[in-house]
Amino acid sequence: MSRFLIHRRTLGAASVAYAAGVFAPLLGAQSAPVGDLGRVTLAVAGQNEMYHLPVLLADQLGFFRAEGLDVVLRDFNAGALALQALQEGAVDVVSGAYEHTIRQQVRGLPLRSMVLHGRAPQVALGISQRALPKYESLRDLAGRRIGVSAPGSSTHTFARWVLAREGLAPEEVTFVAMPSGAAALAALRAGQMHALCHSDPIVAQAEQKLALRVVADARTLKSSQDLFGGNMPASCLYAAQPFVQKRTDQVQALVHAMVHTLKWLQTAEPADIVKALPAAYLAGDRALYLAAFYRMRETFSPNGVMPDDGPAVAxxxxxxxxxxxxxxxxxxxxxxxxxxxxxARQKFNV
Incomplete structure (x- = not known):
């Protein structure tokens, strides 16, 4: 079994529900009565991470409400914790990595992805040039400490996969749980980690401010396809099979809202993004956030469709x-x- 250190900030209960900002739907949106289809509790893992941007926009722009849903977002420190909340019945739906649907089927829990909003993992593995000044290859990470969001999360999976391609077993490194961007940056600054595998804007901040050298990058569509040899599906909305079977109206409404958001993202300008998101989501650096967004913009699905080769690649x-x-x-x-x-594509002409 691989070694895994849990940062103290991950201990205790998962973070509590936060109050979603109330923004009016865009002009011209056909609005159903708010909550007409009932309440849905939706888990995200790191609400400030760009990985969940389409979900946050669907909430902030009022697209969930326009579909008659009363969506309550709950933020967890990592995707694995959001999945655990789903297993325990604390949430209805998760915005998380598609790969969980495969791994949980093997474990006897049938999950189903309803709509894909990320068509690349949107994560990167970088080396601390301060902690490893003589780094030459990934094999230099043997015996080193690698920060990821949490055990079992997509960042952990990506790091394991990158190392496995170089013949390194997970037991040969120590993974350190670093779910918050502030904790990850502080650990890099203090030399407590030799590498970091995370998403933007955390990786972008580390590159700019802490000389992180990215050596495996899945934050663009081309780099992801080159790495995986095809389309690697990533962030999606997934739920347990009983939910999608019994609450079909809510599922369709959720997908409508997400496809609407993905269409909106295709033409959104910087001012649109800044206006839609609370300032706290911009990581304290609007220019850096927008630069990261434009780099990975094409990794957001244009229509929510699972690619034909995606499940097999995953x-x-x-x-x-x-x-x-x-x-x-x-x-x-x-x-x-x-x-x-x-x-949903028929409804929104996507």
Missing amino acids: LRTLTLAYPELAGSKVDLARTFSNDWVRK
């Missing part, structure tokens, strides 16, 4: 990162559905 990646999955039988067709997205 399974291949997981099998290398977690060799114990190699012998498992996985029915990929049961891990996602494009049916709800097809209806």
